[in-house]
Amino acid sequence: MVQLISKLLGALLAVLLLYIVPAAQAAERQDDISGLNVYHSTVRFVDMVRSKGYITPTMYNDFMRELELTGNTYEVDLEHMHKKYVPEYADASKPDSFLGNYETVYDGYYDAQILPVLFPDNQQPKSDQARRYTLMAGDYFTVRLHNTNRTPADLYESWLLGGSDSGKPAVTASYGGMVLNEDY
Numbered sequence: 001m002v003q004l005i006s007k008l009l010g011a012l013l014a015v016l017l018l019y020i021v022p023a024a025q026a027a028e029r030q031d032d033i034s035g036l037n038v039y040h041s042t043v044r045f046v047d048m049v050r051s052k053g054y055i056t057p058t059m060y061n062d063f064m065r066e067l068e069l070t071g072n073t074y075e076v077d078l079e080h081m082h083k084k085y086v087p088e089y090a091d092a093s094k095p096d097s098f099l100g101n102y103e104t105v106y107d108g109y110y111d112a113q114i115l116p117v118l119f120p121d122n123q124q125p126k127s128d129q130a131r132r133y134t135l136m137a138g139d140y141f142t143v144r145l146h147n148t149n150r151t152p153a154d155l156y157e158s159w160l161l162g163g164s165d166s167g168k169p170a171v172t173a174s175y176g177g178m179v180l181n182e183d184y
Contacts, residue, residue, distance in 0.1 A: 034170075037066075072151065073147065080133075080140070151170045
């Protein structure tokens with residue numbers, strides 16, 4: 001009886017070491033490759049926006065299509081920080097009390113404000129200038145994203161560790177910077 005249990009345990013351990021662990025490592029490598037591809041696509045998209053000073057529906061759709069090639073689904077957050085200068089007054093109700101200084105303030109625009117410009121409810125063609133979201137030189141543009149699905153590496157990890165799930169996304173990317181040009 002003891003021999004039978006030890007043989008079964010040995011066979012189970014052999015299957016685990018020969019098949020399951022290499023498959024789990026291959027899935028982790030696939031997540032790493034997906035992460036590199038996502039980061040590369042994000043950098044290319046953000047740098048294009050920063051150098052052109054605008055986003056078109058075609059640019060956004062091409063970026064999303066590149067993300068889909070990894071086989072994962074993503075939550076993408078766009079952030080535009082618009083720079084503006086606000087004059088300082090001793091008394092805001094008196095225009096002649098200007099102190100001679102300006103304060104730099106950033107107004108934030110996010111998906112809720114950007115995507116309706118790119119994809120309005122009307123039937124305008126994609127090349128229409130009204131569907132172009134414009135930024136100004138000196139503004140900041142950032143893209144943050146993470147996967148929303150469970151990758152094969154997540155499934156292997158939860159199975160090997162007995163159902164515990166870290167809950168953090170396997171593929172993330174964040175990139176941004178100052179808008180350098182207004183090419184419109």
